[in-house]
Amino acid sequence: MTEPPLLRIRGLSKVFGDIPVLDRVDLDVTRGEVLMVIGPSGAGKSTLLRCINRIEIPTTGEVVVDGINMAGNQREHRFVEDSPTETARKRQRIGMVFQRFNLFAHLSALDNVAIGPHRVLGVTKVEARKQAAEHLERVRLSDHIVKRPAQLSGGQQQRVAIARALAMGPTLMLFDEPTSALDPELVGEVLRVIRDLARDGMTMLVVTHEMAFARDVGTRLLFMDAGRVVEDRPPRGFFDQPETDRARAFLRRVNSREAETMG
Amino acid sequence: MPCRRIFPEYSPGMNEFDWNVVWYAVPYLAAGAVVTLELSALGMLFGTTIGAVAGLISLSENRLARGIVRAYVYFVRGTPALVQVFLVYFAMPQFGLELSAFWSGVVALSFNAGGFIAEIVRSGLQSIDAGQTEAAMSIGMTNRQAILFILLPQSLRRITPPLTNEVITLVKSSSLLSVISISELTRSAQAIIAAKFTPFELYAELAVFYLVIISILAKISEYVERRLA
Numbered sequence: 001m002t003e004p005p006l007l008r009i010r011g012l013s014k015v016f017g018d019i020p021v022l023d024r025v026d027l028d029v030t031r032g033e034v035l036m037v038i039g040p041s042g043a044g045k046s047t048l049l050r051c052i053n054r055i056e057i058p059t060t061g062e063v064v065v066d067g068i069n070m071a072g073n074q075r076e077h078r079f080v081e082d083s084p085t086e087t088a089r090k091r092q093r094i095g096m097v098f099q100r101f102n103l104f105a106h107l108s109a110l111d112n113v114a115i116g117p118h119r120v121l122g123v124t125k126v127e128a129r130k131q132a133a134e135h136l137e138r139v140r141l142s143d144h145i146v147k148r149p150a151q152l153s154g155g156q157q158q159r160v161a162i163a164r165a166l167a168m169g170p171t172l173m174l175f176d177e178p179t180s181a182l183d184p185e186l187v188g189e190v191l192r193v194i195r196d197l198a199r200d201g202m203t204m205l206v207v208t209h210e211m212a213f214a215r216d217v218g219t220r221l222l223f224m225d226a227g228r229v230v231e232d233r234p235p236r237g238f239f240d241q242p243e244t245d246r247a248r249a250f251l252r253r254v255n256s257r258e259a260e261t262m263g
Numbered sequence: 264m265p266c267r268r269i270f271p272e273y274s275p276g277m278n279e280f281d282w283n284v285v286w287y288a289v290p291y292l293a294a295g296a297v298v299t300l301e302l303s304a305l306g307m308l309f310g311t312t313i314g315a316v317a318g319l320i321s322l323s324e325n326r327l328a329r330g331i332v333r334a335y336v337y338f339v340r341g342t343p344a345l346v347q348v349f350l351v352y353f354a355m356p357q358f359g360l361e362l363s364a365f366w367s368g369v370v371a372l373s374f375n376a377g378g379f380i381a382e383i384v385r386s387g388l389q390s391i392d393a394g395q396t397e398a399a400m401s402i403g404m405t406n407r408q409a410i411l412f413i414l415l416p417q418s419l420r421r422i423t424p425p426l427t428n429e430v431i432t433l434v435k436s437s438s439l440l441s442v443i444s445i446s447e448l449t450r451s452a453q454a455i456i457a458a459k460f461t462p463f464e465l466y467a468e469l470a471v472f473y474l475v476i477i478s479i480l481a482k483i484s485e486y487v488e489r490r491l492a
Contacts (some may be wrong), residue, residue: 055397084324085405092403102394106416116402119412161398168402 001172006031006203007052012061013227014047021047023227025061029172029205030148034198036218036235037207040250043224045207046099049174050206053094054087059106065094066171076122090119093164099177101157105150109136110145113167121168128167135163139193155186159193173197175206191217211254215239223247283459285468288452292472295451300476302437302447306372307430313373314380319415321385324406332381339378347375365430368447369442376433383425384392387418415475420491427484431477438473446452 007029014022029035038044050056052063054070062068070090072081074075082090085163103112113132117123123131136145139159149157158178165173171195175194177188191213198204198217208214214221214235221238231238242248275309317332339347351371355362362370367434391414397408441450 021367053401055400080383088400088403088408093398094401096398096401098394098398098401100391100394102398104395104398106413115412116404119408120403123278162399164402 003030005029005064007111007205008062008064009052010062011053012048012063013059014044014051014056015059020227022051022058025227025229027205027222027229027232031171031203032201032219033203033215034219035205035222036214036220037205038209038211038214038250039222039224039230040043040253042226044227045224046176047227048224049096049176049205052172052174053091053096061211065090090184092168093171095168095170095173097158097161097165097175097178099180101149101154101161101181103157103160103164105149108148108166109141109152109156110147112149112160113163116164116168123257132163132167135167136160138166139163140189140195153186154182155189158190162190162193162197173202173204175204175208177207177209179208179210202212209254211239211258223250225250266382270407272372272481278335280466284455284459284464285325287459288465288468289454290368291424291451292468294375295446295448296472296476298451299434299437299448302368303430303434305369306433308427309369309373309479310376310433311380311426313377315384317377317381318384318388319410321326321381322388322406336378336381339375339429340382344371344375345439345442346369348439348443364440364443364445367443368437368445371440372433372437375436376429379429381425381431383422383434384418387422388414395406411436420488422483423488427459427481430480433474434480435473452461 005028009025009027010024012022012025012027013020021042025044025048037048039045047056051058051061052065052070058071068090070082070087072079072086074080092220103109104115107115110132112234113135114125114128117131118125118128133142133145136142140164141156141159141163143162144152144156149160152160162178178194179190182190191210192204194204194235195213195217206218207216216235218235221231221235221243222229223235223238223244223246225227231242232244233246238247239251242251289452317335321332321336323329348368348371351366351374352367355367355370388410395413395417396409397415404412437447438449440447441453444450446454449469452465455463459465
């Protein structure tokens with residue numbers, strides 16, 4: 001018997017107004033897999049991530065993480081929807097990293113990482129800070145722990161954000177375009193941290209526009225378009241020989257843009 | 264000269280400004296100022312407490328509580344402070360609450376300030392970038408934890424200037440309490456005017472007293488704002 005999936009998505013849809021952004025997505029992710037999610041803007045990539053941890057409430061469909069239904073619990077014969085507090089509790093072990101970092105602006109790098117374990121998990125402040133320092137070391141930021149977000153570069157801020165997510169001991173990490181807001185020379189340091197995590201066996205969904213990175217680090221590649229998963233394959237196969245016209249058109253656009261910028 | 268129009272036969276002209284009555288009034292006005300400061304301090308204390316709680320509730324997930332706060336703010340904003348003062352003073356005995364004029368005044372001031380401060384707190388919290396809330400949610404914080412540990416600390420500095428305005432308004436609104444016979448600053452001045460028929464001197468002096476009190480408050484607020492920077 002095979003291991004049950006860490007993440008199981010069935011029929012996940014999200015409609016904004018009357019615009020369908022996610023359209024009946026099914027997905028199984030096994031522990032240790034690294035999924036790279038690519039596709040044109042408006043394809044529903046970010047919405048997929050945000051529906052997994054319910055920062056966005058799905059319109060329909062089911063998300064099960066590590067055996068736990070994110071929407072509620074089956075009691076006897078009826079489904080009981082979670083209270084907001086229960087939803088918050090279920091989010092604890094799903095890490096998320098945002099395009100715009102979203103570090104807590106009033107806290108030092110250290111306290112950005114420590115506040116979750118301290119306030120949410122009930123770890124003492126001293127212990128939380130000690131662990132936070134270790135997580136910051138893991139993302140190579142030991143020299144900057146007392147600085148406020150405004151005093152850090154974009155790349156440093158994003159690494160603090162990764163440490164903040166790691167401090168909660170996540171079973172699953174969601175990256176929502178983690179390098180899209182960065183100056184080009186700062187992209188590498190963030191990708192390197194994500195690559196290290198992948199090597200350590202972290203299960204991850206990474207929405208990205210970094211094609212070379214997706215090809216190298218991903219174990220699976222999801223190509224999304226118009227709210228659906230159009231291709232779901234090993235990255236090398238996808239980039240060498242996309243199966244669908246839509247994927248081919250997308251890769252052509254990306255390549256021509258890269259050719260343009262390369263001169 | 265306005266005073267001349269009101270009291271033509273008693274009021275001195277500008278060249279006969281009566282400094283004696285000004286000096287004479289100082290201790291009486293000082294005593295009134297103490298009452299004004301007491302009223303303001305208590306109104307500030309309770310008003311800020313009511314306002315902070317109401318402001319936090321207006322962002323909570325409880326719809327009933329939100330509705331109550333909205334109705335409260337609607338009433339406070341939509342009725343004159345003077346009407347609120349009379350309402351508190353005359354309505355509370357109907358409900359078996361026999362309060363002195365002074366405490367009725369404190370209740371009216373707190374009730375009024377609380378409504379405005381609720382709006383200040385709410386808009387201060389809402390002015391924080393939505394990404395902060397999302398990040399708080401992503402590490403498993405509840406709505407309450409996100410407000411308390413993430414949004415509130417960041418909005419304090421933004422809340423301070425409008426809050427100062429509200430405190431200044433509150434000090435000035437306390438003059439309305441002269442109508443329910445509290446011997447605060449304005450009523451103390453009026454008492455002397457009634458005895459000495461010197462409205463120009465006394466109202467000018469009264470204005471100076473308020474200016475001094477409010478200048479001190481503004482300085483304190485500037486200091487707080489710098490400290491929160």
